[in-house]
Amino acid sequence: MATVLQDIVEKKHYKFIDGEGVTWQEAIRLSTLSLVADGTVTEDFYQQIIACVEKYGPYIVFEHNIAMPHTQENADGALKTGVGFMVSKKLIDFGVDEDGEEKKANVFFTLSTTNPDEHLQNISQLSEIFMNDDLIDALAAAETPEDILKAEKDFPCEEE
């Protein structure tokens, strides 16, 4: 079975941006574009993610500058289950969290969910990826889809 990163490359669910002067709202919109391209989500899907972050704060930004923009299951505009990958050369500023800690992101995994089983598979793999510092560093430096696959090969996640 293809891994989530292989699936991202195969479906062209990736985007590489410079990120200079890009707001977090715009970054979230950009991160959904590869999913919009093949009908995984609708064009206005990103607005729901932004609304969620505005409501709850930047909780979608994890350690190591990883962002996982997402909404609830079967959100309006989510047409298929999929993961959109985006790297920004510059860190995108998400403001501060409830502890006053600055939240920034350069690696984005944007989720669309309609199928709970596929989604569970994706989330399990993403957990492993997010905990793999070497892999995240390599992904943050990626400039091409080949770089994504090479990163996964160089720094594989441990099998459960």
Added chain:
Amino acid sequence: MAKLDGKKLLACCANGAGSSLMMENAIKKVMKRNNIKPAELRHCPVSEGKTAARNYDVVFCARTFVKTFEGCEKNGTVLIPLKNVMSDKEIEAALKEAGLLD
């Protein structure tokens, strides 16, 4: 017998689709490693968790949502706020600190 055996555990996040699922996976890892069999382990959005919390022994959430669960301790529910929701190490340490894990 481990202290969490037969207990009901709940993981909550904003949407009940992303980080709470990651939390559930990390909690599963901790349970497996320590050979603990909880009676129930599930995840849900905070909107649901807010009222459901009282029916659980332990509720895990990202620190952002601590305020949402204020008062649930009155019913004997233990709240475990997490900084990194996918870190099984943090979950393990937090459970030890709460006296729920040896």
